Every structure is written in C-alpha cells, then in structure tokens.
Amino acid sequence: MASLVSNVSTLVESGLRGPVLAPRRALALRAGALAGFLAVWSLVAGAVVALKLFNPIFLPGPWLVVGSLVELAVKGQLWIHVAATLERVAIGFGTGAVLGVALGVAAGSLVPIRNVVEPIVELLRPIPPLAVLPLFIVWVGIGEPSKIGFITYATFFPIFLTTVAGVRQIDPLLLRAARSLGARGSALFTRVILPAALPDILTGLRLGVALAFFVIVISEFIGAEHGLGYLINDGRNFFLVPQMLGAAVVLGLLGYAGNELVRLLERRLTRWQHPA
Amino acid sequence: MTTGGPKIQIQHISRAFGAPGRVAPALAAIDLEVAEREFVCILGPSGCGKSTLLNIVAGFLAPTTGSVLVDGRAVTGPAPDRGVVFQEYALFPWLTVTGNVEFGPRLRARPAAERRRAVDRYLDLVGLRAHADKFPTQLSGGMKQRVAIARALANEPAIVLMDEPFGALDAQTRETLQDELSRIQRVEHKTILFVTHSIREAVYLADRVVVMTSAPGRVKQVFSVKLPDVRDRFAAEFTQYESEITRVVKEEVAKVRE
Numbered sequence: 001m002a003s004l005v006s007n008v009s010t011l012v013e014s015g016l017r018g019p020v021l022a023p024r025r026a027l028a029l030r031a032g033a034l035a036g037f038l039a040v041w042s043l044v045a046g047a048v049v050a051l052k053l054f055n056p057i058f059l060p061g062p063w064l065v066v067g068s069l070v071e072l073a074v075k076g077q078l079w080i081h082v083a084a085t086l087e088r089v090a091i092g093f094g095t096g097a098v099l100g101v102a103l104g105v106a107a108g109s110l111v112p113i114r115n116v117v118e119p120i121v122e123l124l125r126p127i128p129p130l131a132v133l134p135l136f137i138v139w140v141g142i143g144e145p146s147k148i149g150f151i152t153y154a155t156f157f158p159i160f161l162t163t164v165a166g167v168r169q170i171d172p173l174l175l176r177a178a179r180s181l182g183a184r185g186s187a188l189f190t191r192v193i194l195p196a197a198l199p200d201i202l203t204g205l206r207l208g209v210a211l212a213f214f215v216i217v218i219s220e221f222i223g224a225e226h227g228l229g230y231l232i233n234d235g236r237n238f239f240l241v242p243q244m245l246g247a248a249v250v251l252g253l254l255g256y257a258g259n260e261l262v263r264l265l266e267r268r269l270t271r272w273q274h275p276a
Numbered sequence: 277m278t279t280g281g282p283k284i285q286i287q288h289i290s291r292a293f294g295a296p297g298r299v300a301p302a303l304a305a306i307d308l309e310v311a312e313r314e315f316v317c318i319l320g321p322s323g324c325g326k327s328t329l330l331n332i333v334a335g336f337l338a339p340t341t342g343s344v345l346v347d348g349r350a351v352t353g354p355a356p357d358r359g360v361v362f363q364e365y366a367l368f369p370w371l372t373v374t375g376n377v378e379f380g381p382r383l384r385a386r387p388a389a390e391r392r393r394a395v396d397r398y399l400d401l402v403g404l405r406a407h408a409d410k411f412p413t414q415l416s417g418g419m420k421q422r423v424a425i426a427r428a429l430a431n432e433p434a435i436v437l438m439d440e441p442f443g444a445l446d447a448q449t450r451e452t453l454q455d456e457l458s459r460i461q462r463v464e465h466k467t468i469l470f471v472t473h474s475i476r477e478a479v480y481l482a483d484r485v486v487v488m489t490s491a492p493g494r495v496k497q498v499f500s501v502k503l504p505d506v507r508d509r510f511a512a513e514f515t516q517y518e519s520e521i522t523r524v525v526k527e528e529v530a531k532v533r534e
Contacts, residue, residue: 176336177366181380181431182356191383195370272370275411 038062060242065249068242072231082250084226085216088144089258092151093212100156100208101201104163109193114164121160129154129215133222142223147216154215158207166200167193199273202266209262213255228254281348282309283467284333284435289342290492291328301492302328306342308486308495312434315461315468317478319521320488320496321529326471329493330439333469334360346435356380359428363440365420367412373399373423374408380431398426401460418449425457429464438470442477451509454480462505475525479517480507487524490532497524 010019021029045061048054072078107114132153136146170193178192194201220229228247235244286308292299302325310316318326331337333344335354344351346358354360367376377398378391386394399405402422412420421441428436442450454477461468461481472478478485485499501517508514 171366173362173364173366174368176334176354177360177362177368178379179336179354180334180356180358180360181427182383183379187383191379192368195368198370270370272372272411272413275414 057239057241060245064242065245068240069246069250072243072246078250081226081228081231081247082254084224084230085220085228085251086254088147088151088220088227089209089212089216089254092148092216093155093208095148096152096155096208096212097159097205099152100159100204101163104160104201104204105167105189105193105197107160108164108167108197109189118164121157125157125161129157129211130218133215133219136219137222147219147224150219151212151216155208155212158211159201159204162200162204162207163197166197166204169200170196199266199270202262202269206259206262206266209258210255213251213258217251283312283314283347284308284310284469285345285348286310286329286333287342287345289329289332289339289344291325291332291337291340303332303339304492304494306493306495310467310469312467313465315470315481315483317470317472317482317485318488319472319475319478319485319525320493321490321525321532322473323532324488324490324528325493326488327439330437330469330471334358334437356384356431357433358435358437359431359433361421361424361428361436361438361441363443365412365417365424367420367423367427369412372409372411373404373415376412376423377426377430379427394430398430401429401463402426402456416449417445418453421445421453422456425460429460429466433466435467435469438468440471440473442474443472450474450477457481458505458507475518475521476509479503479514479521480509485517485521487521487528490528496528 014020042061042063045056045059045064048059049056069078072081103117107117129150133150136150136153140146140149174192174196175188178188183191216227217229217232220227221233224230224233228251231247232244235241235247286306289303289306290301291303292301294300306329308316318329320326328337332339333351335351335358351358368379371379374395377395381391381394395408396405399408402425404419404422404426407415407419412423415423424441442453445453458481470478470481479501482501485501487496487499488494489496499517499521503511503513503517
C-alpha cells in the first residue's frame with residue numbers, strides 16, 4: 001500500500017500507475033521472473049527424483065516436457081494437433097464473432113430487436129457453456145460440427161454483450177452530426193456506428209479468443225482424434241505426464257499469441273484514441 | 277440579394293416536452309422567416325427553447341404544432357441541405373481532420389480529386405491546412421470547432437445551423453472565431469441561423485437578432501442590425517445596439533428569477 005500512494009508528486013505526475021520503468025529494467029524483471037519460475041520447477045522436480053519423495057512420473061521437470069514436445073514435433077505429430085485445434089478455434093471463433101457483432105449492432109441500435117434478443121441472451125448467459133457441451137454432442141454428434149458449434153456458442157456471448165454496450169454508449173450527437181451530413185441506412189452503420197463501437201467490439205473479441213481456447217480443450221477431450229485437448233486426454237490415459245504438460249504449454253502459448261494478435265489489431269484500428 | 281420567397285419559414289412552431297399529463301411547453305407559437313443569405317441570431321435566456329427551435333429546423337426534433345419550410349418544402353428530418361455546427365463540436369474521433377471534412381463528400385461518392393479540392397479549400401478557409409492529418413484528440417477546442425465548421429461547409433449546404441458554437445470556448449478564442457465566421461460568411465454567403473446567449477456575439481455577427489422570451493419561448497422582439505459587414509466591437513453604433521438589446525434581454529432574465 002505504501003508504494004501505491006507514497007508520494008504526492010509521483011501521484012500527480014503518473015497517477016496510480018506509478019512511474020514508468022525503464023524498458024531494459026522492465027524486460028530484466030520479466031525475464032528474471034520466468035527464469036525463476038523454471039528454476040523452482042526444476043529444483044522441485046530434481047528434489048523429487050533425488051530424495052525419492054514420490055513417483056517422479058507425477059512431476060516431470062521442464063526438460064522432460066520440452067523433450068516430449070520435441071519428440072512429437074520430430075515425429076510430425078505436433079503440427080497435426082496444433083493445426084486441428086487452431087482450425088476449430090478459427091472457424092468457431094470467427095463464426096461467433098460475426099454473429100456476435102452483427103446481432104450486437106442490431107440489438108444495440110434497434111430497440112425492438114434488443115427487446116427480443118436480450119431476454120434470451122440473459123437467460124442463456126449464466127449457464128456455463130461447458131454445461132451445454134453434452135447437449136451439443138447429443139444433438140449433432142461428437143464430430144467437428146459439435147466442437148466448432150460449441151466454440152461459436154461460447155464466444156458469442158462476450159462479443160454480443162460488448163458490442164451492444166459499445167453501440168449503446170455512442171454519443172447521440174455524433175449520430176445527429178452524421179444524419180445532418182446526409183448519412184442514413186447502411187452508411188450510418190459502416191461509417192459511424194461500427195467505428196464508434198469498435199473499441200468495445202475489440203474488447204469483446206479479446207474475451208472471445210480467450211474463451212475459445214478455454215472451451216476447445218474440453219470439447220477435444222470427448223471424441224477427438226486430434227487436437228491439443230486430445231493430447232492431454234491421451235496423456236492421461238497412458239500416464240504420459242510430460243505430454244499433458246507439453247500440450248498445456250502449447251495451448252498457453254497459442255492463447256497468448258491470439259490475445260496479442262487482437263491487441264495488435266486494437267492498436268492499429270484504434271490509433272485515434274492515443275495518437276502519437 | 278434575396279431571390280424569391282424566404283429561405284426558411286418557421287410557421288407557428290410550438291413544442292412541449294414531458295410525459296402526458298405533466299407536459300412542459302418549451303416553445304410557444306414561434307413565427308420567423310429567414311431570407312436567403314441572411315445571418316439571423318437567436319438570443320434568449322437559458323432554457324428559453326432556442327436550441328429546441330434550432331433542433332426543429334435541423335429536423336432532429338418534430339414540432340408539437342406548426343411546421344418548418346425550407347424553400348417552401350416542409351422539413352421532415354435532418355438532411356444535407358441544412359448543415360449543423362454543435363457546441364460540443366461532434367467531430368468523429370476516429371477520423372482525421374481531413375476524414376471529418378470529407379465525410380459529406382465521401383457519402384455522396386465524390387471522386388477523390390474533387391474531395392481533395394474541397395478539403396484543401398475549406399481547411400484553408402478555417403486556417404487548418406497544416407493540421408489535416410491530426411486526430412480530433414490532438415486539437416484544441418477552437419481548432420475542433422474550426423474543423424466542425426469546415427466539415428459543415430464542405431458538404432455544401434445552403435443553410436448552416438449553429439447551436440451556441442462558441443459557447444465552450446474561452447473569451448479570446450471566441451472572438452477570434454467570431455472574426456473568422458464573419459469573414460467566412462462574406463465569402464460563402466450561407467443562410468445562417470445561429471443560437472447564442474451572448475449579446476455581443478449576436479450584434480457582431482447578425483443581420484437580424486431575434487430576442488426570445490423566457491420559457492415557453494416566443495419571439496419577443498426582432499432587431500435589424502444596420503452595421504457594416506466588417507464590424508467594430510468598440511464603435512458607438514455597435515455598443516448602442518448592444519445596450520438596447522441588453523435592456524430587452526434583461527427583462528426576460530428578471531422574469532426567470534421571479
């Protein structure tokens with residue numbers, strides 16, 4: 001707490017975020033934290049082996065995890081699993097995003113549509129998406145359609161809700177200005193409503209990407225022959241803990257990359273908010 | 277100067293707000309005609325409904341009774357023949373200065389070369405050529421309002437409606453922009469309806485000043501300002517108009533206080 005509001009002049013200059021660290025110092029801290037994490041993991045894993053604390057198969061060291069990933073990669077299998085997961089996420093999330101934005105813009109700007117769509121969404125939204133996965137499987141089987149449809153279903157909600165919020169917070173004055181300049185119908189949507197709501201829509205997309213990687217794993221546990229979720233489940237069946245952890249690490253990296261991709265898009269598309 | 281009939285005819289406009297049963301009248305029976313190329317200022321105490329009147333002419337609000345005619349045709353909604361300049365600028369923050377100014381021409385799918393000429397011309401007119409690639413967040417209030425004026429003019433409206441456009445600016449910037457608007461009008465010859473609560477501003481800019489009563493607003497008195505196009509705020513005639521109008525406005529402000 002002390003450092004939070006330690007010094008009035010720091011507070012005035014940089015607000016509650018505190019002064020900015022030098023980039024090299026920030027990088028050193030981040031790299032140090034990662035190295036420290038790996039070191040602690042290695043130490044514990046090593047100690048388990050050396051002191052025979054418990055069966056070391058439960059906690060393989062990071063080198064074994066990397067080793068199992070390298071082995072999968074050499075055998076050419078890793079890419080097949082990554083591609084299967086990425087394809088499902090891309091199609092499922094893409095469909096969810098298109099539906100979420102389209103319905104969100106419609107519900108945000110047209111009151112009758114909002115009154116029809118919102119109660120249904122509010123009814124379904126509190127149900128954890130994972131609870132309806134078995135339903136998807138019963139309805140459309142365990143093949144690709146249920147996996148992709150499930151991601152679409154799960155990602156739709158955050159994207160829809162942020163889009164509605166984004167459209168509803170548009171300054172009515174901007175709409176008046178646009179109307180008096182002659183914008184109506186589809187031009188009003190593409191030139192004013194969409195760009196004005198874009199920052200919120202992008203926040204929804206970021207939440208959606210995270211959720212897509214979150215739910216794909218579980219749907220790949222069931223009836224999949226490829227995919228990172230399948231790798232984890234397969235590892236469980238055959239007690240290949242390094243493979244389980246390896247697949248999890250790859251999922252983490254993919255989720256991180258997806259998030260960064262949307263952030264890059266965000267920075268490019270909303271440069272106007274913080275022009276250099 | 278004037279060709280044919282009046283450019284804008286405001287015919288017996290009234291407007292009430294509020295839920296049925298608790299209706300508060302904002303405007304009562306306004307009649308006003310504005311000639312082509314005329315600069316009319318609407319002046320009145322705050323809450324007198326002057327902005328409501330402007331919003332009705334713009335087509336943003338429907339009158340409770342009466343109608344507005346432009347070139348003899350009834351106004352049914354906003355349209356590009358009536359450009360609007362707002363007190364809060366209302367620039368599109370995701371567009372650069374250029375993007376804002378060419379918003380109207382782009383909607384009408386004007387070719388790029390023509391849009392470029394329009395942008396250059398109107399940014400020159402408001403002295404912002406050097407800031408063409410900036411975003412609104414990078415501009416001061418006075419610059420934002422210049423962009424808003426350029427954006428309205430680049431759409432080539434016959435009528436420009438201005439709703440206290442300089443109300444949010446500091447006194448210095450305000451006078452500079454009044455000078456610029458006066459100069460622009462000598463070049464552009466638009467029909468302008470300009471809402472303000474500054475008597476000085478009204479006398480400086482207007483051909484006619486319409487003083488409104490306190491709510492519900494009606495036309496109290498109309499002054500024709502017979503001063504040269506380029507006005508001197510310290511000339512004896514100028515201050516005489518100022519004090520004459522001040523006296524009339526004060527009666528209305530006093531009524532609000534009672």
